[in-house]
Amino acid sequence: MVIPQLSEKALLATGIRIGTQVRTKTMEQFTTRPRPDGLHLIDYSKTLHRIDVAGKFIAFSGAANTVVYASKDYGRVPVEKFCEVTGAIAVTGRFMPGTFTNPLFPGHLDAELVVVADPASDTQALIEAAKMGIPVVAICDTDNITDDIDVVIPGNNRGRKALAAIFWLLARSVQTNSGILNADQQMKYTIDDFETKLTESDLAEEEEE
């Protein structure tokens, strides 16, 4: 797959294929050999394929009917930017109980499709989607349990740059599959635009780690 604006080298530099030291049974199919330090690596051709599958489903279901949810900090900017670009509905931070299940809740959303950034931390969204029979797409890392996920996008869902890359690629796929963008056309946005920026205190913390 040739992606305008993104070389293979630049894609790999985002850490998109870096998994964890744990690999669940259902994620094994998406991994290659582990690195010498024990981190499992994701076959990123499968990541790209599933991003495109998910992009098609979002385009066909209608982005306006798609809720994209991330609970963790690094997912906030990618999800909000993705929704700004595609017209999907962003939910970040705490997932308020009743968002899908209670029509009387003021923040109630009628979703045809849900995308979550991390099934391990976004459980309330998954429980409510299951109750309502809403199909769930999720970015799953090598250590994720995927039982409640209908379409798995294998990928690093902890890294700032990896999350930015995945949501940028997903936005691109939604745009091409909606006929807004040609396959060889450039998006108006770069991966950098999708990335949560660190404050100086974050940077100090990251260096300590």
Added chain:
Amino acid sequence: MVIPQLSEKALLATGIRIGTQVRTKTMEQFTTRPRPDGLHLIDYSKTLHRIDVAGKFIAFSGAANTVVYASKDYGRVPVEKFCEVTGAIAVTGRFMPGTFTNPLFPGHLDAELVVVADPASDTQALIEAAKMGIPVVAICDTDNITDDIDVVIPGNNRGRKALAAIFWLLARSVQTNSGILNADQQMKYTIDDFETKLTESDLAEEEEE
């Protein structure tokens, strides 16, 4: 889930949840305990959920852009009936090379979505769908390798009655998700209409087994 025209007892009588003696790693999530005779049983609430997810994706992609393929005999009538009811494109028997990949082939089909009845015997369709980046939905039994399947419908894909039930339920889901049928309305067709009928010689063979 309440399904008009179909009691739980009648659903189970189709053998929809009867798997095989083999269970692959990725199918384990869909199974319950094995039977005393060693056959793995499928959690049919998961079958029903995934049928509905697949029905939504077919409805949203447009049934007319969906190719449904079964190579085996017992899949022929369910697939043809499903396509008659929903407007999807049926392909049965041998999958002619080039059907998806060669635009110059007279039988070429432009598909947005592919549904296959059995990934183990429908490999040519899977290879071509992968090449073209077409999302694949497949009915997967407990012994199926699901690596190339984007949306797994766990279910018995060998039984005549089970295949009829799955495609009937899928047709129902496509119709309700397309707004053709209300959730509490009856379909015009029964599961029996979706079933491959045995000839007298088939019956004699079945008795011998």
